[in-house]
Amino acid sequence: MANQQETWTVLKVLTWTKEFLAQKGVENARLESEWMLCAVLGLDRVGLYVNFDKPLTEAELSGYRGMVTRRSKREPLQYILGSQEFMGLEFEVSPAVLIPRHDTEVLVAEAAARCGEHCRILDIGVGSGCVSVALAKALPTATILGVDSSPQALVLAQKNADKQGVTVSLFEGSLFEPFQDQRFDLIVSNPPYIPTDDLKTLQPEVRDYEPIQALDGGADGLDFYRLIVPAASDYLNPGGWLLFEVGVGQAEAVLGLLDKTGFGELFTAKDPNGIERVVGGRLL
Known part of the structure; x- marks a missing residue:
């Protein structure tokens, strides 16, 4: 995600991130990419799928880049998102x-x-x-x-x-x-x-x-x-x-x-x- 002039749609961002995180040894790279993008865009996963062609703003890209960089260093997704589900309840972590x-x-x-x-x-x-x-x-x-x-x-x-x-x-x-x-x-x-x-x-x-x-x-x-x-x-x-x-x-x-x-x-x-x-x- 280096080229600032390029148009980065939801689908393009997810495809790039999946490959990048997989190379860093992250399991379930596609799913985790989706969760992070959901958090940035304020959408659920269904919302992502119906907005695959939506371009991200520079502010959205910047926020997402920060999350992806942290995850590439193997910081747990739960700490990046700040929460984890347990027995059907959402816990801040x-x-x-x-x-x-x-x-x-x-x-x-x-x-x-x-x-x-x-x-x-x-x-x-x-x-x-x-x-x-x-x-x-x-x-x-x-x-x-x-x-x-x-x-x-x-x-x-x-x-x-x-x-x-x-x-x-x-x-x-x-x-x-x-x-x-x-x-x-x-x-x-x-x-x-x-x-x-x-x-x-x-x-x-x-x-x-x-x-x-x-x-x-x-x-x-x-x-x-x-x-x-x-x-x-x-x-x-x-x-x-x-x-x-x-x-x-x-x-x-x-x-x-x-x-x-x-x-x-x-x-x-x-x-x-x-x-x-x-x-x-x-x-x-």
């Missing part, structure tokens, strides 16, 4: 938080299925607020608290709760630190679980842009489970549940931690790819 993954929807579903009408829920490592906010939507009479060590993440989580019209009480701190003498019916967490040595093998979008503190789970990826599981019984009501998202191949180890710490009714749940993604148990 920034480099301060992990981008919500659809795998995590399994954690929300399993948590919601184990809650009574007026249960108290604690979300450890709230990030963008996707788990807390989705639970608040699914369980409108529940009391939901969230904690994160990142003040920037908490600001974003609060914005997402406000946008969805739900109440989530958010606290800055490490794990259970802000909740002395409090008890919950369910504790849920999607902690950092990537083994440290595996971080360098991740896609550039993850490795170079998403917050390292939300990814690094220590040597074997299990550091946070070892911290949370033994402490959780001091913060759960009798019969309360503790649920985690886990990484590939970690379910058995986390089940073992729960088993030896006095949890029963242990279970796992698979994500859409058949990976054991959720591990949980009940305080006996």
Whole structure:
């Protein structure tokens, strides 16, 4: 898109961008090109298709060039667009938080299925607020608290709760630190679980842009489970549940931690790819 005198129609821009981004190693280059152009033009994808012959103004081209340049450096599309869909809800995202993954929807579903009408829920490592906010939507009479060590993440989580019209009480701190003498019916967490040595093998979008503190789970990826599981019984009501998202191949180890710490009714749940993604148990 270098020649300023050339007429750049919607179709021509998309064709050029698809080739350019594909050469940079971007998967789904055509679809991502469309999403970025939708954002610049204020159209949906159907709107793009019925305007293939529409020339872009210089201001539109300039805005689009900026997005394409960022994406060519493998910055995640979600950070460029500023949002990500999760459980049918739109969440604002920034480099301060992990981008919500659809795998995590399994954690929300399993948590919601184990809650009574007026249960108290604690979300450890709230990030963008996707788990807390989705639970608040699914369980409108529940009391939901969230904690994160990142003040920037908490600001974003609060914005997402406000946008969805739900109440989530958010606290800055490490794990259970802000909740002395409090008890919950369910504790849920999607902690950092990537083994440290595996971080360098991740896609550039993850490795170079998403917050390292939300990814690094220590040597074997299990550091946070070892911290949370033994402490959780001091913060759960009798019969309360503790649920985690886990990484590939970690379910058995986390089940073992729960088993030896006095949890029963242990279970796992698979994500859409058949990976054991959720591990949980009940305080006996």
